[in-house]
Amino acid sequence: MKPLVSILIPAYNTESWIASTLQSAVGQTWPRKEIIVVDDGSKDRTAEVARRFASKEVKVVSRENEGAAATRNHALGLSQGDYIQWLDADDLLGPDKIERQLRALQGHEGERLLLSSSWGYFNYRPSRARFVPTALWQDLSPVEWLIRKMGENLHMQTATWLTSRELAEAAGPWDTRLLSDDDGEYFCRVLLASKGTCFAPRAELFYRITPSSRLSHIGTSDKKKDAMVISMKLHIQYLRSLEESERVRKACLTYVRTWYGNFYPERPDLMAELQTLGADLGGRLEEPKLLWKYAWMRPIFGFKAAKRAQMLLPQVKARVLRECDKAMYELTGD
Secondary structure, eight states, X not given: OOOXXXXXXXXXXXXXXXXXHHHHHHTOSOSSEEEEEEEESOSSSHHHXXXXXXXXXXXXXXXXXXXXXXXXXXXXXHOOOSEEEEOOTTOXXXXXXXXXXXXXXXXXXXXXXXXXXXXEEESSOGGGOEEOOOTTSSOBOHHHHHHHHXXXXXXXXGGGOBEEHHXXXXXXXXXXXXXXXXXXXXXXXXXXXXXXXXXXXXXEEEEEOOGGGOTTOOTTOXXXXXXXXXXXXHHHHHHHHHOOSHHHHHHHHHHHHHHHTTTTTTOHHHHHHHHHHHHHTTOXXXXXXXXXXXXXXXXXXXXXXXHHHHHHHHHHHHHHHHHHHHHHHHXXXX
C-alpha cells in the first residue's frame, strides 16, 4: 500500500488565500492523503472558508491563538500520515509535488532521507513565480547543507520539505519560543536526524510573498530579535555537533556577521552575546556596512537613520510591485 501523506496547514487570518491553498492540496496527484487545517484563532473568515472543503479527506480544527509553532505541533499531533507535508495557508503546491518527491525515493533504502523540492516566489499570479536555483537545490549531506545555508545565507521555504514520520518524531516538536526563524531551527533538527537531503527538481512549491506571511521578517520587534538570537545559537550548535573544523567555524562566523546588523546598534545586550559567539568562532564583529545606496546618509543623518532607510525603502518598492501585480491579477484573473 502506498504511504499516507499528511498535509498540515496552520492558518491565521488568511481568508483571501486559504481556498487556493486547499485546492492545491486536494488536487495533489498522490492518492493517499489527509489534509488537516488548524485555524489559530483567526479574526477573519479563515475557518469558515476552510470548512467549505471539509470532507472525509479534509479536516478543519479551530483553537485559541497560540502562534505558528504551537499550531504546527497541534496539527502534527492530529495527523496519521507516514509522511508530513507542511503547507502555509497562503502558499500553493504544484499538482504533482508530493508524487514527484516520493518517486525520488525509489532506489533509496529507509526513511531517513529528507525530501526537498524547487520553489518559486510570487505575489498574486502563480504563473509569474520566479524559481531561482541555489546551492541547496541538490542532494546533500546534513553538514554540507548547513555549511551552505549558513555560509551563503540561503534557505529553503517550509513547504519544500516532505518529511517521514520517523524523522519528524526524531526531530521533536517545533520550538514555541521562536517567533522568528522557527522553521529554520526546526528543519535543522530534522536534518540532524536524517541521512541527508534528496532533491526532486521537478517537484514545485509556490511561495506567496505577503506582509502577513513573512514570519521570518524581524524588523524592529524586540521579541523577534530575542528569538532570532536563540535560533542562531542553536544553528551553530547543531552544525558544530556534526563537524568541528575550520570550514564549519568560517561558515558560522559568516552567518553571525550576516545577521549582526539586525541588532546593531539598538540591542547592545544581543550585540554582546553575538560578539562573544564571534570570538569563540575565531573572529570579531565590526560595525555592519551599509549598502552604497544608503551609506552616504550616515555622515548626515547618522547610522540609525541610514539603517532604517535601508530597511524601509525596499519594503516600499516591494509594496508597489505587489499592488501592480494585484492590479494585473484582478484584470486578467491569471
